Amino acid sequence: MLHLPPSVSFIERGWLSSNNIVLQDEAKAVLIDSGYWTHAEQTHALVAHHLVGKPLQTLINTHLHSDHCGGNALLQNAYPGLELLVPPGHAAYVENWDPKALSFTPTGQHCPKFRLTGVIQPGAKFIVNGAEWQCHAAPGHDPNALIIFNAQDGILISADALWENGFGAVFPEIEGFEAFDEVEATLQMIEELKPRCVLPGHGGIFEDVPAALTRARSRLAQFRAAPDKHASHLAKVLLKFKLLELQRVSYTEFYAWSEDLSYLRLAHKEYAGAVTYKNWIRDLCLGLEKSGACAMDGDFICNAG
Numbered sequence: 683m684l685h686l687p688p689s690v691s692f693i694e695r696g697w698l699s700s701n702n703i704v705l706q707d708e709a710k711a712v713l714i715d716s717g718y719w720t721h722a723e724q725t726h727a728l729v730a731h732h733l734v735g736k737p738l739q740t741l742i743n744t745h746l747h748s749d750h751c752g753g754n755a756l757l758q759n760a761y762p763g764l765e766l767l768v769p770p771g772h773a774a775y776v777e778n779w780d781p782k783a784l785s786f787t788p789t790g791q792h793c794p795k796f797r798l799t800g801v802i803q804p805g806a807k808f809i810v811n812g813a814e815w816q817c818h819a820a821p822g823h824d825p826n827a828l829i830i831f832n833a834q835d836g837i838l839i840s841a842d843a844l845w846e847n848g849f850g851a852v853f854p855e856i857e858g859f860e861a862f863d864e865v866e867a868t869l870q871m872i873e874e875l876k877p878r879c880v881l882p883g884h885g886g887i888f889e890d891v892p893a894a895l896t897r898a899r900s901r902l903a904q905f906r907a908a909p910d911k912h913a914s915h916l917a918k919v920l921l922k923f924k925l926l927e928l929q930r931v932s933y934t935e936f937y938a939w940s941e942d943l944s945y946l947r948l949a950h951k952e953y954a955g956a957v958t959y960k961n962w963i964r965d966l967c968l969g970l971e972k973s974g975a976c977a978m979d980g981d982f983i984c985n986a987g
C-alpha cells in the first residue's frame with residue numbers, strides 16, 4: 683500500500699459509489715465526493731471513522747454525477763453548518779433543484795436534494811496541513827468537472843478524468859457536444875502536472891501515471907475512431923450502474939426503466955437507429971453478460987462480476 687501523508691485518507695469504494703477522500707489537519711476536515719445515495723449511511727460511517735476528533739467542515743464535489751454527490755444531503759444533516767462547494771456551471775441547477783439538468787433523470791439515477799453553500803472555481807486553492815491543494819478545470823467526462831492537485835506531495839485527486847484503466851464515459855458527446863478534444867486536453871494537463879500518485883474517483887490508487895495516461899489515450903483513440911462503440915460503452919455503463927444498484931430485477935421491469943432514459947434514447951437514435959430500441963437494449967445486456975458483468979436468469983437480469 684502506497685504511503686500517503688497522514689493528512690490524506692483515501693477511502694476506496696465499489697463502483698456504485700465514488701471513492702471518498704478526507705483531507706484534514708488540526709484546523710479543518712475536508713471531504714472530496716460523497717458517493718451514491720443508497721450508500722450514504724455507509725459513507726457517513728466511513729468518513730466519521732477517519733475524522734480525528736472534529737466534525738466535517740467542508741464537502742467538495744469534483745462534479746455533480748449522482749455517484750459523487752449522492753451522500754451530500756445525508757452529510758449535510760449529519761454535520762450542521764457543513765460548507766458544501768460544487769464546481770460552477772451546474773451550481774444554478776442545484777439552487778433551483780433541477781434533476782433533469784443535473785443528469786439524474788436522463789441517466790435513470792437518483793440524488794436526494796441538497797443545498798450548496800458556495801461554488802469552488804477552477805484555480806481555487808486551500809491549505810491542509812501546510813500543503814496547498816489547487817483545483818483545475820478537467821472537462822471531458824463532465825463539462826464542469828474539477829481535479830485537485832497537491833504539488834508539494836505530488837498527489838492528484840483525478841475524479842473520473844483518469845483512472846488506472848481509462849476514464850469516465852464522455853457524456854457530452856451523447857448530447858451532441860464534441861468533447862473528445864477536452865478529454866485529450868485534460869489528459870495532457872494531468873501529464874504536465876506530473877503527479878507522483880493518483881487518487882481516482884473509482885478503483886485503487888496508482889503511481890504509474892505514464893502507463894495510465896497511455897492506456898487512457900489509447901482508449902480515447904478507439905472512441906474517436908468508432909463513436910458508435912463509445913455510445914454503446916456509455917449505454918452499458920448506465921445499464922451496469924443500475925444493476926449494481928438493483929442487483930436483481932425482472933427483465934421486463936429493467937427494460938421499462940430503460941425506456942425513459944433520454945441519454946439512452948439519444949445514444950440509440952444517433953448511433954444504433956438501425957435496430958429497434960428494444961433489441962438494442964437486449965443486445966447491450968447480452969454484451970454485458972458475455973463480459974461477465976451481468977447474468978440473464980430466466981425472466982430476471984442480475985448483477986455479476
Ligand SMILES: [Zn+2]
Pocket residue numbers: 745747750823824842850
Ligand atoms: Zn462522473
